[in-house]
Amino acid sequence: MSRFIERHPIWxxxxxxxxxxLAWLIFAVWPPGLEEAIGRKKVxxxxxxxxxxxxxxxxxxxxxxxxxxxxxxxxNLAHGSLYLLGGYVGYGVSAATGSWxxxxxxxxxxxxxxxxxxxxxxxxxxxxxxxxQTMVTIGLSIVFADLMLxxxxxxxxxxxxxxxxxxxxxxxxxxxxxxxxxxxxxxYPLVRLVIFCGSVVIGVAMWLxxxxxxxxxxxxxxxxxxxxxxxxxxQIQLVFVLVFALGAGLAGIAGVVGGxxxxxxxxxxxxxxxxxxxxxxxxxxxxxxxxxxxALIIGLAxxxxxxxxxxxxxxxxxxxxxxxxxxxxxxxxxxx
Amino acid sequence: MSLIQxxxxxxxxxxxxxxxxxxxxxxxxxxxAWAVSALLLIMPLIANGFFLIEIxxxxxxxxxxxxxxxxxxxxxxxxxxxxxxxxxxxxxxxAVFGVSGNANISLGWPWWLAPPMxxxxxxxxxxxxxxxxxxxxxxxxxxxxxxxxxxFYYFTNxxxxxxxxxxxxxxxxxPHFLGVxxxxxxAFYYLTLAVAALCYxxxxxxxxxPFGLALQGVRDNPRRMAALGFNVNAHRIAAYAFAxxxxxxxxxxxxxxxxxxxxxxxxxxxxxxxxxxxxxxGITRPVGPxxxxxxxxxxxxxxxxFLVKVGLDGNRFRLLIGLGFLAIVFWSSDGxxxxxxxxxxxxxxxxxxxxxxxxxxx
Numbered sequence: 001m002s003r004f005i006e007r008h009p010i011w012x013x014x015x016x017x018x019x020x021x022l023a024w025l026i027f028a029v030w031p032p033g034l035e036e037a038i039g040r041k042k043v044x045x046x047x048x049x050x051x052x053x054x055x056x057x058x059x060x061x062x063x064x065x066x067x068x069x070x071x072x073x074x075x076n077l078a079h080g081s082l083y084l085l086g087g088y089v090g091y092g093v094s095a096a097t098g099s100w101x102x103x104x105x106x107x108x109x110x111x112x113x114x115x116x117x118x119x120x121x122x123x124x125x126x127x128x129x130x131x132x133q134t135m136v137t138i139g140l141s142i143v144f145a146d147l148m149l150x151x152x153x154x155x156x157x158x159x160x161x162x163x164x165x166x167x168x169x170x171x172x173x174x175x176x177x178x179x180x181x182x183x184x185x186x187x188y189p190l191v192r193l194v195i196f197c198g199s200v201v202i203g204v205a206m207w208l209x210x211x212x213x214x215x216x217x218x219x220x221x222x223x224x225x226x227x228x229x230x231x232x233x234x235q236i237q238l239v240f241v242l243v244f245a246l247g248a249g250l251a252g253i254a255g256v257v258g259g260x261x262x263x264x265x266x267x268x269x270x271x272x273x274x275x276x277x278x279x280x281x282x283x284x285x286x287x288x289x290x291x292x293x294x295a296l297i298i299g300l301a302x303x304x305x306x307x308x309x310x311x312x313x314x315x316x317x318x319x320x321x322x323x324x325x326x327x328x329x330x331x332x333x334x335x336x
Numbered sequence: 337m338s339l340i341q342x343x344x345x346x347x348x349x350x351x352x353x354x355x356x357x358x359x360x361x362x363x364x365x366x367x368x369a370w371a372v373s374a375l376l377l378i379m380p381l382i383a384n385g386f387f388l389i390e391i392x393x394x395x396x397x398x399x400x401x402x403x404x405x406x407x408x409x410x411x412x413x414x415x416x417x418x419x420x421x422x423x424x425x426x427x428x429x430x431a432v433f434g435v436s437g438n439a440n441i442s443l444g445w446p447w448w449l450a451p452p453m454x455x456x457x458x459x460x461x462x463x464x465x466x467x468x469x470x471x472x473x474x475x476x477x478x479x480x481x482x483x484x485x486x487x488f489y490y491f492t493n494x495x496x497x498x499x500x501x502x503x504x505x506x507x508x509x510x511p512h513f514l515g516v517x518x519x520x521x522x523a524f525y526y527l528t529l530a531v532a533a534l535c536y537x538x539x540x541x542x543x544x545x546p547f548g549l550a551l552q553g554v555r556d557n558p559r560r561m562a563a564l565g566f567n568v569n570a571h572r573i574a575a576y577a578f579a580x581x582x583x584x585x586x587x588x589x590x591x592x593x594x595x596x597x598x599x600x601x602x603x604x605x606x607x608x609x610x611x612x613x614x615x616x617x618g619i620t621r622p623v624g625p626x627x628x629x630x631x632x633x634x635x636x637x638x639x640x641x642f643l644v645k646v647g648l649d650g651n652r653f654r655l656l657i658g659l660g661f662l663a664i665v666f667w668s669s670d671g672x673x674x675x676x677x678x679x680x681x682x683x684x685x686x687x688x689x690x691x692x693x694x695x696x697x698x
Contacts, residue, residue: 135611314494318484321483
């Protein structure tokens with residue numbers, strides 16, 4: 001952090017200013033002129049919160065994608081299909097048992113198992129052949145998409161939010177001041193906050209596991225030099241399978257989250273594959289903190305964009321990607 | 337670029353060391369190449385309107401768009417998934433500048449002005465996208481071009497001022513000149529054939545011209561080419577510009593063919609279809625995309641009937657395509673052409689065996 005500030009004083013200043021402006025916009029009572037210019041604070045705050053929670057969802061999908069790529073150089077363009085499959089499994093389980101938690105468990109296990117099969121049957125046979133992996137996973141995603149369309153049809157499915165999470169919660173953030181001087185606070189759906197906290201916990205746990213445990217050490221060593229790691233006697237294929245299972249399982253969990261927030265339907269697989277592509281391009285391939293930062297940026301850009309410049313919302317996301325590519329082609333937080 | 341290198345390596349290995357020119361497949365020395373050309377020329381005499389346009393015309397258009405991908409991937413080592421986006425952009429520009437049912441959007445330019453304008457803009461678009469994509473390599477290029485394609489798709493969906501949102505632009509006028517309605521079946525077929533032939537021979541010519549040779553050098557060893565004084569990125573961007581011109585021509589024909597364009601025609605799935613077409617046909621030779629397009633169009637047109645006939649759900653067309661694509665990628669990195677050549681070599685080397693080497697997967 002301090003090295004970054006030393007090296008890029010101007011960029012640090014700009015980032016600091018943007019963060020300060022954002023903080024001011026969130027916490028301050030807006031002066032009347034501002035409300036007239038860009039609309040009500042409640043709308044802005046909701047967009048910010050929607051963006052952050054959507055970022056949490058994007059992080060769940062993209063972290064699995066980037067984890068698999070970072071360690072194994074495996075380009076899994078069927079990652080979106082794993083997301084969608086997780087959503088369908090989660091919907092099936094929660095509809096059958098009525099348990100939301102069980103939906104997560106089932107989605108994780110089923111999708112992780114599919115991930116293990118993918119690693120064993122497909123990726124092991126074409127290690128180091130980027131392009132072939134890309135083609136094969138594109139083919140697989142077409143096959144998966146059609147199989148899921150066959151099994152579940154073209155309907156929209158929504159996973160039922162459990163009773164204890166339904167309803168809004170009042171946040172200690174003022175949206176407006178009534179004429180009587182009484183403050184109005186922001187109401188926000190509890191389930192989105194809980195899920196966001198969940199994804200933060202998962203992210204922190206992953207970071208800790210990668211940086212503080214022995215298995216994490218093995219994984220990081222594998223990212224840097226696979227051959228030497230294998231030569232030291234580590235069963236690298238087993239590590240690969242485990243990481244693939246974890247990455248795929250995360251996509252499955254994300255599917256349940258997506259099914260609760262939004263809905264599950266054909267086409268969501270491509271949408272989330274593209275979202276994770278953009279997120280890891282912005283954040284840096286193979287980096288978990290990069291995925292978190294990228295997810296936050298893209299989530300915020302999408303939601304704020306769709307509120308304030310609805311026609312060009314997608315262009316904003318895209319411009320961010322272009323800007324990052326132009327200034328730092330390897331992504332914001334990538335090491336290489 | 338393992339796929340292409342692998343295919344090339346095997347090719348030169350099988351050729352027994354002697355540098356075999358890819359010419360054998362593309363040049364006119366092969367008797368059946370003449371036969372195919374003659375067949376294509378007299379097609380209107382044998383095929384009815386449906387086959388002429390729905391099968392052969394569509395194949396030629398799709399093949400031309402895939403040819404631009406083949407040029408980038410085969411000679412430049414850059415797999416771009418935005419070629420259909422460029423084609424769609426050119427199509428949209430024809431609709432915007434030319435005459436269409438949406439009078440408040442279309443500017444009403446005549447037929448000889450709107451398509452060139454569309455092509456210029458498409459080349460500009462492709463060059464800009466290429467300039468962005470060449471900053472990265474290999475798998476990153478795929479991701480970035482895919483992201484560009486997706487961004488364009490969502491943008492056309494959202495933008496009503498130029499692209500008319502998700503309804504798109506309808507009843508686009510087609511050219512009438514020299515007293516011919518160029519959208520009539522036979523005239524349109526010859527138009528697509530002429531454009532496809534032009535693009536095919538342009539790519540063939542360029543692959544042996546200094547620029548194409550330099551591009552292949554850049555594909556095989558960029559550092560060495562840089563050391564020799566070639567501007568590697570400039571060559572790559574120029575390749576994108578040329579590919580954009582080809583894709584743009586395909587796009588103009590496409591929009592004349594369907595007379596309408598909407599975000600659905602530039603969706604991400606369509607972008608991937610182009611990759612499938614190029615890979616299934618064979619990505620190392622200009623003729624590959626046309627073979628791939630023919631297989632794709634045949635499958636798309638007849639899979640429904642076929643599937644119903646064998647007692648399956650007719651909607652499983654994409655499953656069939658996906659499985660065929662998987663099979664091709666698994667067993668032949670050089671597409672159908674590679675399968676055919678391996679089969680021919682095997683039958684030449686030993687006694688002709690009865691087993692065809694999986695010819696016709698896809």
